[in-house]
Amino acid sequence: MQSPRRARDSHGRHAPSWGPFTNVQLDGGVLLQFAEPPVEIQMQHYAFLLDDERFDRAYARLTERGIEHWADPQMRRPGEINHEHGGRGVYFKDPAGHAIELITRPYL
Numbered sequence: 001m002q003s004p005r006r007a008r009d010s011h012g013r014h015a016p017s018w019g020p021f022t023n024v025q026l027d028g029g030v031l032l033q034f035a036e037p038p039v040e041i042q043m044q045h046y047a048f049l050l051d052d053e054r055f056d057r058a059y060a061r062l063t064e065r066g067i068e069h070w071a072d073p074q075m076r077r078p079g080e081i082n083h084e085h086g087g088r089g090v091y092f093k094d095p096a097g098h099a100i101e102l103i104t105r106p107y108l
Helices: 002-011 052-064
Strands: 013-015 021-025 031-035 045-049 089-093 099-103
Touching: 052 089, 052 099
Parallel strands: 045 099
Antiparallel strands: 013 021, 021 031, 089 099
């Protein structure tokens, strides 16, 4: 699975796994669990609220690795970030096709 590898490389570290799960430990006690489903699942959207420093590091990794990204969820502004809600944001897809959004300010 490429999603856990990308999450681990970008945000965390490998954690002990069990059963069908591959676990990635993030800061703040957050544990992401990935499982290969036996059926197709629809694309999901995941948004992560980051401070400015972490956003800068994550965005640098996206660009260094040549990962296609957009400023908008409609994918009309490739290679850009947005400055919505008084912060910054970017969208990209994980290897499974799920939409990942990184933002520095909450919408509300």
